[in-house]
Amino acid sequence: NAGVTQTPKFRVLKTGQSMTLLCAQDMNHEYMYWYRQDPGMGLRLIHYSVGEGTTAKGEVPDGYNVSRLKKQNFLLGLESAAPSQTSVYFCASSFDRNTEAFFGQGTRLTVV
């Protein structure tokens, strides 16, 4: 029972490089989310999706793009990485509104 799986777990990027973080869930959840966690800032919502083919902006969307082509996958893209995007990224999913969200293990990204 995998739940929410994030790939990769660690990554180091050079400034200006691009990359995609993959989130996969096997719980048939409609809603999926990408958060970043920074010291003293808690978890901040980057983008979210309320169903296959839909995406919406969260609190800190600048510099990121997302896609939800399949219900089970939610991709987070960085087109041109910046040191300010050094963070731990968490993906989450939930079955419905007003239900708990399940989180992945996180991706630690360092941009140098």
Next chain:
Amino acid sequence: DQQVKQNSPSLSVQEGRISILNCDYTNSMFDYFLWYKKYPAEGPTFLISISSIKDKNEDGRFTVFLNKSAKHLSLHIVPSQPGDSAVYFCAASDSGTYKYIFGTGTRLKVLA
């Protein structure tokens, strides 16, 4: 503009005593509230939730209290155990937007 606030970055409690973690929110549209626990290098895990139609919800050693007029919720852990040492996040959602907004977290240390 921080819509969900946890004003105590850290808390230390003796084993067996009560731990009380506090959370304040500003958005009156929030109608569902959750508490998550996070260990280092892991994703947050769901603890307990409460709907805005209730003022209390219990699950074993964990109780969440909601005071809507004060826009305040608290998590009580009784009795506290060393394994409860973690960072605790409160979160809130507005069923009209499907987003979960998190606080900055409180690091709880339970002393043996």
